[in-house]
Amino acid sequence: MTAANAAAQETGSIRGKVLDDSGDYGFQGARVEIKTLDRSTTTGRQGQYLFRNVPVGSYSINVNYLGAATEQIEVNVTAGETVMANAVLDQSVNEFSDMLVTGQAAGKAAAVNRERSAISNIEVLSSDAIGDFPDQNVAEALARVPGLSVARDQGEGRFAVIRGISPNFNSTTINGVQVPSPENDTRAVNLDVIGSGLTESVEVTKSVTPDMSANAIGGNIEISTLNAFDLGNSTSFSLEGSHEEVSGETSPRVEFTTTRLFDVLGGTDNFGIAASVNYFDREFAVHNIESGVWAETESPSNGGTFRAAQEMEHRDYVLNRERLGGTVSFDYSPNPNSEYYLRTVYSEVEEFENELENPYKFEDGNLTALDDNGATFEDGAIERVGKSSTGTQQIYNVQLGGKNELDDWTLEYSTAYSEASDETPDTMESVWLGEGLTMGYDVSGNRKKPDLFVEGEGNDASTYQLDAFEDEDETTEEEQTSLQFDAKRDILFAGNPSSVKFGAQARMVEKTNDLNLTVYDDFERTLTLDEFNWEGVDFPLGTFGPTPNNAQVREFFNENPDVFNANENETAIESRLEDYTLDEDIFAAYLMSESEIGRLSVLGGLRVEHTDVTQTGTQFTVNENVDDGAPQFEDLKADKSYTDFFPNLQMRYRFNDRFEMRGAITQTIARPGFEDAAARQAIEIEGSGADQEKVAEVGNPELDPLHSTNFDIEGTYYAGEGLGLVSAGLFYKQIDDFFVSTNVAGEPPFEDFDEVSQVVNGDTAEVLGLELNWVQQFGFLPSPYDGLIMTANYTRTDSEADVPFRDESIRLPKQAENIANASIGYDKYGISTRLAAQYRDDYFDEVEEPGDPAQDRFAGENLRFDLNTQIRIVEGWHATFNVINITEEPEYWYRGKSRYNSQYDQIGRTIEAGIKARF
Secondary structure: OOHHHHHHHHHEEEEEEEEEEOOOOOOOOOEEEHHHHHHEEOOOOOOOEEEEEEEEEEEEEEEEOOOOOOEEEEEOOOOOOEEEEEEEOOOOOOOHHHHOOOOOOHHHHHHHHHHOOOOOOOEEEEEEOOOOOOOEEHHHHOOOOEEEEEEEOOEEEEEEEEOOOOOOHHHHHEEEEEEOOOOOOOOOOOOOOOOOEEEEEEEEOOOOOOOOOOOOOEEEEEEEOOHHHHHEEEEEEEEEEEEEOOOEEEEEEEEEEEEEEOOOOOOOOOOEEEEEEEEEEEEEEEEEEEEEEEEEEEEOOOOEEEEEOOOEEEEEEEEEEEEEEEEEEEEEEEEOOOEEEEEEEEEEEEEEEEEEEEEEEEHHHEEEEEEEEEEEEEEEEEEEEEEEEEEEEEEEEEEEEEEEEEEOEEEEEEEEEEEEEEOOOOOOOOEEEEEEEEEEEOOOOOOOOEEEEOOOHHOOOOOOEEEEEEEEEEEEEEEEEEEEEEEEEEEOOOEEEEEEEEEEEEEEHHHEEEEEEEEEEEEEEEEHHHHEEEEOOOOOOOOOOOOOOOOHHHHHHOOOOOHHEEOHHHHHHHHOOOOOOEEEEEEEEEEEEEEEEEEEEEEEEEEEEEEEEEEEEEEEEEEEOHHHHHEEEEEEEEEEEEEEEEEEEEEEOOOOOOOOEEEEEEEEEOOEEEEEEEEEEEEEEEEOOOOEEEEEEOOOOOOOOOOEEEEEEEEEEEEEEEEEEEEOOOOEEEEEOEEEEEOOOOOOOOOOOOOOEEEOOOEEEEEEEEEEEEEEOOOOOOOOOOHHEEEEEEEEEEEEEOOOOOOOOOOOOOEEEEEEEEEEEEEEEEEEEEEEEEEOOOHHHHHHOOOOOOHHHEOOOEEEEEEEEEEEOOEEEEEEEEEEEOOOOOOEEEEEEEEEEEEEOOOEEEEEEEEEEEE
């Protein structure tokens, strides 16, 4: 008999589940311990756990799930056999037996237990066990996570910023498969496309492990969808109305989810189907005032020097965003050691946008008066702009895979196909120009909301003539095929439970962009705005004045095409320059090991990723000395390959049952954005001889990825009673080869150019941060206070990035120095309510002029309050009432200092009411 066989004869296995008292729901993240052996494990998604290589004998197993009483079960291990030992959590300490299954306390308990079970630093947002997730989309939900903020678009969360790192440098996965981006110029996934009704949980990994993609400087956002083994046999639906106060519109939202378990091939409840669909037809409005550069200017009226706005504009948006999403999952588990699945996710946002703009071109006029409170100009120009567009963004993912446990081996494998697209087939813009106007602005009343004015004929629609018209359609598509294989073997290393895991992944991406834009700037007759004027604009931020009726302009264009003469040169330039095809193949392999050495857990490994990029784009040259300045086009092709290695070491030490610490040293990567690294060149040449001027704006296919070395340390204390914790953590990132835009004229191959704008690899950026988190359910208090649950978190982040065009370093874009969240909730007597506050400090947004820090754009601080309430009507039925942005907090951007407006968005309050039911 071999030593291995002898060892197998002397040991057995323990397998089981941690369930609620109905036996329908399993609890993930519960800690299961055999204290006499100093061994522990945590439960998986359906509450399952497994101990291998347990010496023959009798044992007491402790099951600890934060928020419930500790359970103890007795088992007897027989040589070469697997003993089944399920645990049922005792919820009798709570007034309602479903307190860990439904409501916000259940969601928070599920999240905290999963976070506790992980070696790495993760944050979890969890629905409760019946799939109730309280936010409109995934981006809005992430705003509540420590260390995260959300970049909003027109008042709605869109991109997640992790620890001050741009959304472009984070990764997003659905059921473990990386999600392609539907937009043409970014790798960031706009999370507003993914409705919360499709989501079982969201897990943010801040220190990624070797079996995860290294393309995650800030971290990875994993979105898990529902499956039938999560919920058993269930059906739920919700019907809500959402009233947005700025537009005055009420919009419907519907969600329906059903899960079913079936007996297949002699098994019991071993085949599951889960299907979920949600629909939200949201109508809303946004009003704003925007400003361009504020230049130091000498006043002609008093001789002083003040910063004067060169351009300002009113903007009015009326939008309709129609969301449709669905997921269907098939899961088959023929025995406890095998499972197979087919998972599909589809999400679509169709948006109609009617946009009206009034740019006041102050720099085109003559300044007649200027002081700190405003300015007046003569002979200035105003454009009345109308723009309408219809676009559809889609994300589709299908994944086929399985998992098998073979003795000490666990094998996992999957293949997936994903699509993302952004189609805007019908975009129209008309520009109506009025000149010779007396106009100006006044900021004496409110510097964030300048008052724009124009005198006399500037208020007459007949003053404005059609100056330009554009008709556009654009399609961006990204297709991704991925393969993944993972093998894990459980071993004993020096008598300690350990594992070795290795695997390989391949991801093949093809991305294309096709823009067709026709520019019209010559017309057979003079068209004036009074023929198309619309006087129905309700604009609370000032006097909007005459404006085009977009529908009427579109109808006229369709019926009178002979009136419009296209500019062939501009049309060719605009249509070809943005077109590209990109193929990116990433092949990865890794080796890692985990070991439980008493109270110490250690994870270490190495990942290698090889990247091949092939792309095609366009170069155009406009030389006024050649063919009368007609653009000359040339196809560009570029290839780049590189290989990177990512060592990884992470540890967790449990000092006792209440206090533990985590630490990690990791390396990650961020590949260049599609626009920055594009094979694209726009060259313009004017004059000749000594007076010749050559300027260009070019992509950089040779741009290297940036690399980050990351350090994390965190300590967490868990309260002795109920659900409660306090944690504090520090993180540091050193980012090399940071991306910066600069002038590379004079450098090869642009030695004879006067100005060339290109993104290049810069020097080093650093990020240093502190994260604090507190969660407390007050179940230990006397009734009625035992229904209280409170949370609070705070993140302080500092960053510095060295750039070639500044003597002083700058902050990283999108990095807020202070982020805080707090909530107070109540979960009892059939009422579940939560009042939440989200605070974000100001952050650096972008460089406007490299040589003038005073023109840098910043986002102002933002404090927002939301209320979520559910009231139980009868068993299984709830009434819902939510108020979003209670205080109507606006969004504000500024130039250099908060007194100089860049953008002010008026965002209204949204009130939602409806019903939810589950059977």
